[in-house]
Amino acid sequence: MGGIFGKSASSKHCLPESNLEVKIVEAIRRKASKGSAIKSFNSIILKFPKIDESLRNCKAIFDQFDEDSNGMIDPEELKRCFHKLEISCTEEEISDLFEACDIRENMGMRFNEFIVLLCLVYLLKEPAALQAKSGMGLPNLEATFETLVDAFVLLDKNKDGYVSKNEMVDAINETTAGERSSGCIAMNRFEEMDWDKNGMVSFKEFLFACTRWVGIDDVEEEDDDAK
Ligand SMILES: [Ca+2]
Ligand SMILES: [Ca+2]
Numbered sequence: 720m721g722g723i724f725g726k727s728a729s730s731k732h733c734l735p736e737s738n739l740e741v742k743i744v745e746a747i748r749r750k751a752s753k754g755s756a757i758k759s760f761n762s763i764i765l766k767f768p769k770i771d772e773s774l775r776n777c778k779a780i781f782d783q784f785d786e787d788s789n790g791m792i793d794p795e796e797l798k799r800c801f802h803k804l805e806i807s808c809t810e811e812e813i814s815d816l817f818e819a820c821d822i823r824e825n826m827g828m829r830f831n832e833f834i835v836l837l838c839l840v841y842l843l844k845e846p847a848a849l850q851a852k853s854g855m856g857l858p859n860l861e862a863t864f865e866t867l868v869d870a871f872v873l874l875d876k877n878k879d880g881y882v883s884k885n886e887m888v889d890a891i892n893e894t895t896a897g898e899r900s901s902g903c904i905a906m907n908r909f910e911e912m913d914w915d916k917n918g919m920v921s922f923k924e925f926l927f928a929c930t931r932w933v934g935i936d937d938v939e940e941e942d943d944d945a946k
């Protein structure tokens with residue numbers, strides 16, 4: 720799929736890696752042009768307990784769509800999920816999203832991968848399809864996604880759709896003394912967030928980091944990987 724031009728050996732440096740990545744960056748920039756509802760890094764930190772709770776509540780949704788209860792949402796289950804939530808995506812969009820979020824590459828969405836995927840859908844679909852109806856019909860979750868997008872937009876000071884190390888440092892410098900420890904933690908984790916080590920944190924990388932911070936990815940981390 721999409722392999723018409725083959726892969727030029729070493730050109731993947733700062734270039735967006737896929738169509739989906741391009742769309743995500745565009746959507747983030749669009750949001751950025753409207754400004755962030757969040758004004759400070761402190762308030763992001765303060766919102767974490769609420770984000771945590773909301774994402775955990777999402778487990779029920781995950782379980783509902785994991786029809787065979789194997790702990791993963793496979794491509795077919797995902798299609799039915801989108802249908803049920805009235806998310807209109809083309810087959811290609813669904814498989815792009817799936818591929819982007821299936822970081823273990825086992826053709827199944829784990830809970831944390833599913834959350835990231837839904838949040839990307841929220842971001843990408845928001846202007847057109849979703850707002851017309853009552854969103855995904857998951858108001859709490861959507862509010863959380865909005866917070867996550869706002870948080871990212873706040874960090875992305877130059878509005879290029881990525882968070883650089885300098886932007887992270889700036890955000891931390893803006894925190895008040897009392898919050899500095901949290902800021903330092905965020906700083907230490909910048910490297911860990913930036914998986915592909917290109918010096919930029921993409922929105923997807925940021926989302927996966929958020930699921931790690933609230934501890935969602937260790938819920939069922941170890942149990943059935945070995946099969
Ligand atoms: Ca399943
Ligand atoms: Ca930036």
Ligand SMILES: [Ca+2]
Nearest residue numbers: 913917919920
């Ligand atoms: Ca990166």
